[in-house]
Structures are given as C-alpha cells and as structure tokens.
Amino acid sequence: MTTANPRAVPDRLENRWMGALKSWEFLLLLVAVAVFIFNSFATPYFLSPWSISDATFNFTERAIIALAMAMVIISGEIDLSVAGILALASTAMGAAAQMGADVPLLIAIGLGTGLVCGAVNGALVAGLKLPSIVVTIGTMSLFRGISYIVLGDQAFTEYPPGFSYFGQGYVYWVISFELVLFLVMAALFAVLLHRTSFGRSVFAIGNNPTAAQFSGIRVRRIKFILFLLTGVMSGLAAILLTSRLGSTRPSIAQAWELEVVTIVVLGGVSILGGSGSILGVVIAGCVMGLVTFGLGLLNVPGIVMSIVLGAMLITVIAVPIVIGRIRQGLARR
Template sequence: MEKIMHTPSLPKLSLSTRLFSWEFFLLLITAAVFVINSLASPYFLDPWNLSDATFNFVEKAIVALPVAMLIISREIDLSIASIIALASVAMGFMAQTGADSALIVLAGLGVGLLCGLVNGLLVTRFQIPSIVVTIGTMSLFRGISYILLGDTVMKDYPQDFAYFGQGYVYAMFSFEFVLFLVLALVFYLLLHKTNFGRRTYAIGNNPTAAFYSGINVARHRLILFVLVGLVCGLAAVLLTSRLGSTRPTIALGWELSIITMVVLGGVNIMGGSGTIAGVFIAVFLMGLVTFGLGLLNVPGIVMSIIIGGMLIGVIAAPVLLKKFKNRKPGS
C-alpha cells in the first residue's frame, strides 16, 4: 500500500514577502500593460472588445493548467498542440457520421485522453525522457491528422455544437471563459490543497527521495500525462466549436504560447516549484499583450518573436540574477 506523505503546513507569508513575490510582480506588469493598451488604442477599453479578446487565449490557458503541474513534476509535453489537432480530426469524422454533439465531445475527450496515455506509458514504462517522447508524438499525432484529412476541411457540425466555443453564459461572459475560471479553481485546489499536489511538488524537487518516501512516481506522472491529454481534448472541443471547422493545421504552434504562459507564471522549467495563481495571472498578461498588439495591427510573426523573447527572458532572468548575486566584489 502506498504511503501517504505528510508535509508540515506552510507558514503564512508576510506582507513584505507577498509584495516581493513573482505573482505580485506579474500583477504590476499586467496593470502596466493594461494602461499602455488603453492609451495606445481607443478601442481597447470597449467592454465587448475585452470580452471577445478572451477567445484568443482561453483554450491555450485551459491547457496551461495541467501542463504547469506536469512541468512541476519535472516532465514536459511538447505534443499538446498535435493532440488538439488529432482530437479535432476525430470529432470531424464523428460529425460526418451524423453523431450528435454529446458523442462528438466524447470523441474529442477520448482521443485526447488516449494520446496522453500513450505519452505517459512511453515515458514511465520505457524510461524515455519526456522531451524525446513528446517531440516524436508531436510529429506522429500531427502526421496522422494530415494523413486522415489531407487538405480537406470538415464543417458539418450540429448547430448546437457551436455553443461550446461561441456561446455566452451571462452577458459578456463566454462559456469558454467561465469554464476556464472554474478549471483554474479546480487545479488550484488540486495542486495546493491536496495530497496529489504535495506529491507533485515532492517528485519535482527530488524524484528519488519521493520514491523512497512511498510515492509511486511512475504512476503519478502517468496520471499527469493522461490529465494533460484529456484537457487537450477539451481544448480541441472548444477550438473546433469556435472555428466551426476541422483542419490538420488547427492549433499549429500553440506549444510555444502554452509553455510560455506556464514559465512566465513562475513555474520552474526544471521542476519543483510554481503556482497556479502565477499561471493564472500570466495568462491574462499574455492575453493583454497579444490583444493590444492585434489592435495596433502588429503582424503575427512579430507577435511570435515577442512571445519567444518573453520565454527566453523569463528562463534566463533567474540564472542571470543568481550569477549577479554570487559575483564577488571587484571581480
């Protein structure tokens, strides 16, 4: 029987500690970006524009939540965008058979879960590094999508299927956005308030010590890969519903944006630390940046350069800061 690892309760953080936290720094940057965008474009503060802006990042943000937990456990999944594509293709073929929306959604979730299971088994059973496995499955899943669909586009979805990606729950709050808020709360509780979350941190800090403490490290990581795949399937449902079509290029290049959200949120790319709160704030920061640049008609390729620069900067900053602190006076 697996031993339950008990950890002492964490002390409450002082006000000064909170003010110098990464999450507080992100809040300041997000507020600054909000002010700059409102001054740069007269259309930014329009309530409906702000509401519609959430469509541009919510699906990525939903996937970022389980990916954050996976990275905290010292693993990574680079096949997330390809899983979304393959799940979308599966939903497209299901729609062609005349299936209703419920079966189409189940197809997307099922394919996503299966892809996550494949990744997890390859990593945990065969001891292959996750970065190697998921680079391979990234090409595999996307390649299967191209083989099955070719250059064609599937559009024959039931009318009520559009609600998942285009519907509103109340006033200007879309179904996607409300779902993201609910999932953010769920993952916050899962990571920070349960034994499962404590095991995730323990594995990320020292997998060997976690194993000898009674944690089934392989099974835990397998569950995380399956969870990532399942949420990718959910993102495929939302994205396909919003676009109203399926094509093999769907979600192309999303890996960079999603991992940037996670790392920008303060999750250590080497594992062991990070919070859902940080990822939550980073999601809105990136959303505001891309939305503001879009209002200024900045080309997509420039946005990609900016996002890539943010990713490199966030990863490099702690390393440079540590070297600066350890530098001997006069050296």
C-alpha cells in the same frame, strides 16, 4: 486622558503581506495592469466591454492546457505534443460530425481522444522511462501527422448547431462560456496542486524524484496521471477551439506548444521542476492574452507576435538564472 495604543500587526500577517508583495505573481499582476493601460491608450476600441471579452478568447484555450502543463513541468517533465493532441482530437470530432454524431458524442470523442493520446505519452515516459522531451516531440509529429493523413488539404466544416455554444456562447452578457470554464478549471487545479497529497507529491518528484521514490511516493503512477491530465485538457481545448472556429484543419493550433510553455514559465513555474503555482499561470495567461490581443488591434503581423513570444520565453527563463548567479557572486564576496 490616555490615548489607546495603535493595534499592532502580527508579525506573521505582516510577513505574509510582505511575501505576497515580493512574489512573482504580484509582479505579473503589475505587468498585466501596465499592458491593460497601454492597450487602452494604444487603441480606442480596446476599452469596449465586447473587445475586452474578445481578448479572453486569445488565451483561455491555451491557458486551459497550461494548467495541466504546469503540473507536468513542476514534476520535472514536459509535454510538447499538446497541440498535436488538439489537432487529432479536433479531427476525430470532425470525422464523427460528418457521420451525424450529436453534441454529447462529439464531446466524449474529443475528451476520449485526448485521454488516449495522454495515455500513450504516459506509457512511454512513465512506463518505459524514456525522456519526455524526446517522446513528446515524436508524438507531436505523430498525432498531427495522422490529422494530415485523414484530411490532407481538406477541412471538416459540418458540425451540429448546438456545438457552437462551447466556443462562441456567453453565460451572461460579455462573460463567455470559455472564460467561466477556464476559471472553474483553474480553481480545481489550484486545489489539486496546492491542497492535496497528490500535489505535494508532484512538488516532491520535481525536487528530487529518487528521494520521492524512497519516501513511498509512486513516481511512475503520478507521472502517468499527469500526462493523462495534459491529454484530457488538450482534448477539452480542442472542443472549445473547434467550436469557436466551426471547422477543423490539420494545421489547427499550429505552434501552440511554444505559447503554452511560455504561459507556464511566465507564470513562475521553474523549467527545471519543483516550484510554481496555478495562480501565476492564470495571471500569465491573462498577460499573454492582453499582449497578443493588443498587438492584433494594432495590426502587428503574426511573425512579429512570434518574435515577441520567443523573446518573452527566453527572458523569463534567463532572468531568474542571471539573478541567482548575481546573488551567489555577492554572497561569495
């Protein structure tokens, strides 16, 4: 009687699994699990289904912006005006709400304001070929400055009753509308970046814009579209955040630029452009949400949270560079 030989695993499948286990996304997933376990031991309130649901509000709005920001950074550019766009879109919605605008009109105003702001950035960067970091630092101050001119030290607080659903509503039990919307947008951006010619063009531009231009890729048009996307997603985040808070102040989403960039870089997107994935950004958003929510449950002051975020940003930028230099040194030996 002969025994059957064990079924061999194809080399391609084995290599794919080994590659997945060595990937940055898998490491992030382990970090997310570790943070979750730490939070569950740190405070007895964390494991409540409603507490976990509340934790999703800590990252969904920022992560929605990060989806578009990831594509901009992969292309070799950056948009630091996203929080300013959010503030201006929220202010525009608040002003319209005071004049009696209904919910559909408020949504159109929020997205439209983000689209216009993104078009301004895109025209300056792609059209005039100005450095994106300089342009968006300027428009960051411009957009938020307009909000301060309109509001001063006042706030818009009167919104239609149905508007609160977008930032406070639940689709089913503890599953919030914001979380479902984020997952849908993440799936759409994953397809756009990883399964379309547009996404392949974004990677090509990030790796070598000159070569991409000579290969027939319309670099300026694609960059313009990317800034439009960040504007629209910032407008969408403005709708969610304004709905959740129920008010608009010119200081809304202050310093979110740092947090959005941290999510993107933590997700494995190279700050130099040319590489990254939407899956990594999604997992990084979850990690950021768990970290900040856990610190909040432990009553950690906001300034300490800022220090933690800054340290995370420096670490995720420095570690790959240091590892690369070590590998180069070993290869030379």
